[in-house]
Amino acid sequence: MKQSYFITGTDTNVGKTWATLTLMAYFKKQNLSVVGMKPVASGCEKISGEWRNSDALAIQKMGSEFVDYSLLNPFAYELPISPHLAGKKNPVDLETVFTNFQTLQNLADVLIVEGAGGWYAPLNENETIADLAKKLNVPIILVVSIKLGCINHTLLTTEAIKNAGLNCIGWIAVCNDEMFDCVDLTIESLVARLKIPLLGILPYSKTANFEFFAQQIQFD
Numbered sequence: 001m002k003q004s005y006f007i008t009g010t011d012t013n014v015g016k017t018w019a020t021l022t023l024m025a026y027f028k029k030q031n032l033s034v035v036g037m038k039p040v041a042s043g044c045e046k047i048s049g050e051w052r053n054s055d056a057l058a059i060q061k062m063g064s065e066f067v068d069y070s071l072l073n074p075f076a077y078e079l080p081i082s083p084h085l086a087g088k089k090n091p092v093d094l095e096t097v098f099t100n101f102q103t104l105q106n107l108a109d110v111l112i113v114e115g116a117g118g119w120y121a122p123l124n125e126n127e128t129i130a131d132l133a134k135k136l137n138v139p140i141i142l143v144v145s146i147k148l149g150c151i152n153h154t155l156l157t158t159e160a161i162k163n164a165g166l167n168c169i170g171w172i173a174v175c176n177d178e179m180f181d182c183v184d185l186t187i188e189s190l191v192a193r194l195k196i197p198l199l200g201i202l203p204y205s206k207t208a209n210f211e212f213f214a215q216q217i218q219f220d
């Protein structure tokens with residue numbers, strides 16, 4: 001049975017890439033073949049004449065199967081700004097994303113797609129991450145950075161996902177704010193308010209050990 005998941009977050013910089021790489025490591029450990037996708041990426045550098053994004057490169061590297069870069073990241077923008085601004089000359093086209101998504105689905109047992117920014121991040125003049133997720137129509141996993149304000153952002157995002165008619169199957173807590181000293185109570189408060197299961201907590205860690213992080217995931 002093929003599985004695909006769309007990874008969104010409460011904001012930009014909340015740990016979506018680390019959670020994506022963790023889930024890829026988790027599924028590889030289950031002896032499943034895994035590929036990932038970062039369809040829209042802002043903030044790229046030129047490598048051998050081509051725009052490359054660090055999230056997309058990490059996702060390419062974590063895959064158990066080789067995937068051509070342009071397939072997993074069709075919209076790679078130089079500037080680290082919102083895609084609707086960065087991509088004015090070459091705006092995101094959801095049909096292209098969907099075609100690549102279907103090709104990638106056929107390459108492995110599991111496909112993990114990392115969004116960009118938060119749920120309503122604009123991708124072009126009239127579409128957002130919510131529209132991309134609706135187009136792919138796969139289960140959503142929400143990544144929450146545990147910090148002040150995250151309860152509000154989480155409740156807003158889960159409500160918006162529900163209103164889109166999509167299924168948020170779980171959330172992942174990423175403890176990437178070293179200064180925040182109310183981690184456990186904040187996670188407890190979220191668990192008490194959310195109907196969706198907590199799939200795992202990625203503790204604060206200076207080094208990215210995805211084998212270790214994968215052991216923190218519980219996925220039924």
Ligand SMILES: Nc1ncnc2c1ncn2[C@@H]1O[C@H](COP(=O)(O)OP(=O)(O)OP(=O)(O)O)[C@@H](O)[C@H]1O
Binds near residue numbers: 011015
């Ligand atoms: N468990 C963790 N411990 C410490 N730092 C972390 C942890 N997880 C993520 N980070 C750090 O938090 C920052 C954001 O993580 P990440 O790049 O995964 O976020 P993102 O939501 O994918 O961002 P973007 O919107 O740019 O794609 C990075 O600097 C990363 O190194």
Ligand SMILES: [Mg+2]
Binds near residue numbers: 018114
């Ligand atoms: Mg990312």
